[in-house]
Amino acid sequence: MQKETFNYDNKIVRNFGIATVVWGLVGMLVGVTIAFQLFEPFFNFNTRYLSFGRLRPLHTNAIIFAFVGNAIFMGVYYSLQRLLKARMFSDVLSNIHFWGWQLIIVAAALTLPFGITTSKEYAELEWPIDIAIALIWVVFGWNMIGTIFKRRERHLYVAIWFYLATFITVAMLHIVNSFALPVSFLKSYSAFAGVQDALVQWWYGHNAVAFFLTTPFLGLMYYFMPKMANRPIYSYKLSILHFWSLIFLYIWAGPHHLLYTSLPGWVQTVGVVFSVMLIAPSWGGMLNGLLTLRGAWDKVRDDALLKFMVVGLTAYGMSTFEGPMLSLKNVNAIAHFTDWIVAHVHVGALGWNGLLTFAILYYTIPRIYNTTIFSKKMVGTHFWLATLGILFYAIPMYFSGFTQGLMWKEFTADGILRYPNFLETTLQILPMHMLRGFGGLLYLTGACLMTWNLFKTMKAGELVPNEAAEAYPLVKEVKGEVAHSHWHRWIEKRPTQLIVFSLIAVAIGGLVEFMPTFLVESNVPKIASVTPYTPLELEGRDIYIREGCNNCHSQQVRPFRSETVRYGEYSKAGENVYDHPFLWGSKRTGPDLARAGNTASKVYKTADWHYRHMNNPRETSDGSIMPAYPWLIEDDGDYSDIAAKISTMRSLGVPYEEGYEEFAMLDLDKQAKQISDGLLKDAGRKVDQKKEIIALIAYLHKLGRDINNQEVASK
Amino acid sequence: MGKMIGFVEGADVYLIIALLIFLMVFILAAVYMFSLSKQQCTELSNLPFQSSNNENNEE
Known part of the structure; x- marks a missing residue:
């Protein structure tokens, strides 16, 4: 059989790579600014557009959807083409995806500082932007699935299962949580109210973490870790168990954000049970990544990219141990509403998402520019700045969280609150907030160093926009061959069925939680004296x-x-x-x-x-x-x-x-x-x-x- | 745990359904995992190394 020649589209990888770096710097700068605001109000600059309440959603949106989002697309476009031995389905769709996503980010940056927000965490953008997100997300999925259908490799590697699960679940979460009735062009009210809105929001919020910050990065880890270590993943079997368990369990855990609230008790209990179980598949993924280095740990000493990966995976392991622990009602009683949660989130974001993104950037940019990295030493310095930045961020925040949680609950021997004035607890933790600001500054400095290093690398090399490749075309399977193969090998070859099964797995949790809460009136008892707002x-x-x-x-x-x-x-x-x-x-x-x-x-x-x-x-x-x-x-x-x-x-x-x-x-x-x-x-x-x-x-x-x-x- | 669930009115049904569904998915995945041959695993885990060209630029 004759090999076919084709090209990988590296230009789209480059574009998303640059966007990752640029928006990452913006998001981190806003993050450092609001960290400073939390010990010195001067940094609000006495202007409405830069006040904490407006900048905080800008920071979270910039990091999640602009920095991490672009990093996901960069990694997916790079790895998908190579795993499927095919160019992306359509260059036009790739470009619509890229420019559409950047326009959405610009729209977020232009609306949030003006106070145009729905108030729902990580879903603050108003309805016209929500519609644009849904459309562009479909373009991404269309392009990805189209590429899968024209592939030259029969089997879909485990990374691609994670990409598909990400696509289908994020679409479902975004659409359901964005149900709203517009009042005007930039103002809407959520279709859900009160406790039901809370349930939908945290079903979305928790799974935004799961399916935007976790599953795509696990997919990227399954591709880039073996490539960087130059050895296959430790256990392919574990990856199968890990994938199905993870996507099934994650979707149920949202209510752990609402423990001890007025959410029906049984929903809270379901959330706790599944959160605790979640530790198993999460650690399955972490161990699979780390054990890939079994027998090759000496490489980590010399290779800064592997250092980023190892610390990133360790951060993933720490935050996925901490998540289930925070879901226990007795721990949650102290930790919820405190800085502990902020520390938890940032170990995941700075450690897992940030460090993996940096490693992937350092891996892909020199390759698509057909050169080597400008300065290896600078990569090493960046690693230490980022790691120290995380430590300076997280440790004071844990300390701050414990302090807050305990001070809020402390009674004197006479049975009265020891700190009845809330402000006392705020003033106590200001030194920790200062250290956190310093940690953020270190992390941002590292990112600036990386930007310079990548810029010099790009200048030294030349982009290979269409990288030549060759592979055998896919031959149609003979019927008997299918009958003898295993059912999972059967599904690994069929993207449509894989999507359908993944959708079923992720939809079950949401449906079991939502339906009774929405349909059984006794879940939300009305109070006669409560009246609508004037x-x-x-x-x-x-x-x-x-x-x-x-x-x-x-x-x-x-x-x-x-x-x-x-x-x-x-x-x-x-x-x-x-x-x-x-x-x-x-x-x-x-x-x-x-x-x-x-x-x-x-x-x-x-x-x-x-x-x-x-x-x-x-x-x-x-x-x-x-x-x-x-x-x-x-x-x-x-x-x-x-x-x-x-x-x-x-x-x-x-x-x-x-x-x-x-x-x-x-x-x-x-x-x-x-x-x-x-x-x-x-x-x-x-x-x-x-x-x-x-x-x-x-x-x-x-x-x-x-x-x-x-x-x-x-x- | 069972005692606590018993005291939450109506929760037992949802919890039991949820756990049974998960158990089913988990068992199916586990059965498959154990039935996979070593050769199949090696073949699948080597997929990232089958792509070609200038991917192996040394830094």
């Missing part, structure tokens, strides 16, 4: 979302004495039935606000206190690290969409009366005047009722007010 409160809530307050303040009082004493009555599912989206948050840089409007709660503050606090947090809370929000006091609120907002909310099931849109503005003005008059009467402060601060005060005073001295009446 128009002014709704506008105030949108300001809260715009400023990203949920990035630092939770709205979920857990059923612990330390929390009910500090904040008030614990949260119930029925309180959030009109919350599109839910705003429970995942971190307490500041105190919980679920009872901010409940006059019986210790966290209740007057309208004047809120006014002064927003204008300058240090005036009311000495040493506070919260940014100032003077624009809320200076700017008039734009309430021109209030009718559309009421109408949209009604469509989502919020019981506003038919035709209320016409009176909404009158009600809004009336309530605003009441608050404005109250400020004048109680504090002698004259505040125009049109100012945004009035709406925000209205919203904050709504939080928890409905259950104030209430008789909870479950329907």
Whole structure:
């Protein structure tokens, strides 16, 4: 049989490689900036566009979707072509994918600092961008699957199973979590409310980590680790067990983000059980990677790329041990909402995703430029800067997390909170935040060094845009041959069936968790005294979302004495039935606000206190690290969409009366005047009722007010 | 553990279904894993080394 000649498309690999480096630097720079903001508010630069609440989602989106996303595509386009012995299916699709993805990133960078956000973590982008993401993702999948169909290698190597599972699961997660009803071109409300929104969001959030930050990187590890070590993967058998167990188990674990919340208890328990089981396949992957070096550990001493891989895999092992541990309810009770979670996430992101990405860049760029790396020494220096950066980041954050968790819960011998003022716990951890900022700076310095090294490498070589290759064409299988082969070998040759089985595996978990919660009404008992937001409160809530307050303040009082004493009555599912989206948050840089409007709660503050606090947090809370929000006091609120907002909310099931849109503005003005008059009467402060601060005060005073001295009446 | 599950109303059914489904998937994958011959494994794990050309540039 005659060999066929063809070309690998290296240009698309180069493009995604450059994008990885550029967006990585941007994402890390924003990360360092917000790390500095968390010990010195000066770094908010007193401008709304750079305040922590707006920059934090920019950082997470830039790292996850821009840095890691482009790295995935770079690695997939490089390895897929070589594993299938075929050029990508379509150069046009490759280019649409590349430019479409970059435009989405630019759109994120242009909207998030302006406060255009849905507030849902890692899914903050508004609906037009969500649609663009779905379309571009389909283009990626189309191109990948098309390449698989025109391949010259019959078997699909394990890396490709991970790529396919990534494609299908991310599509499912993104589409379901993005269900929303638009109010205007850049504003929408989540289709789900309260506890159901929380369940969908953390099903997505957890599996974004699983299927965007983990499975594609496992696929890349299965290709690049053997190539770098020049030896096959330790155990192909383990890779099979590891793959199916991992994709099946991961999807169930989302509810561990919502332990002790008002999510139905049985869903939490399912989340815990599967999270604990998840450690087995996760460590299966890590060990398979590390044991590939069995008998060749001496290579690690001299080869900086293998150093990156080994530390990256170790970080993966550490964070996947820590994840199940954090899912245990007794550990979670202390760790949740603290800096421990931030440390956990960054061991994964900086260690696993970052170090693997660096290694893959150092591996691919010289090869597609037909040269060698400009400076091996610089690669070594980068490795140590990155490793030290991770240590300086993670260790202080663990220390900070333990400190916070314990201080929040400590009682004196007389049975009162030892640290009743939340600010005391914040001030205690500032030195750890400074060290974390230093760690981030080290990591960023290493990335800058890599950029220079890769730039010089590119200058020294010349891109081979179409790399010549040859392989035998795929011959059709004879029927008898199929009958004798094993069922898994059968599926390894059939991408369509592999996709279908993977989809079934990942869909089961979501369906078992969602269906009862959505269909059984008893899962979300209603509370008679809980009413929909007034128009002014709704506008105030949108300001809260715009400023990203949920990035630092939770709205979920857990059923612990330390929390009910500090904040008030614990949260119930029925309180959030009109919350599109839910705003429970995942971190307490500041105190919980679920009872901010409940006059019986210790966290209740007057309208004047809120006014002064927003204008300058240090005036009311000495040493506070919260940014100032003077624009809320200076700017008039734009309430021109209030009718559309009421109408949209009604469509989502919020019981506003038919035709209320016409009176909404009158009600809004009336309530605003009441608050404005109250400020004048109680504090002698004259505040125009049109100012945004009035709406925000209205919203904050709504939080928890409905259950104030209430008789909870479950329907 | 069983005691705790028993106290969560309705949870037992979902947990048991979930665990059974997983067990099924896990057993199927494990059975396959053990039935795979060494030769097949070697052949499959060598797939990344079959691509050609300037991939072996030494740094």
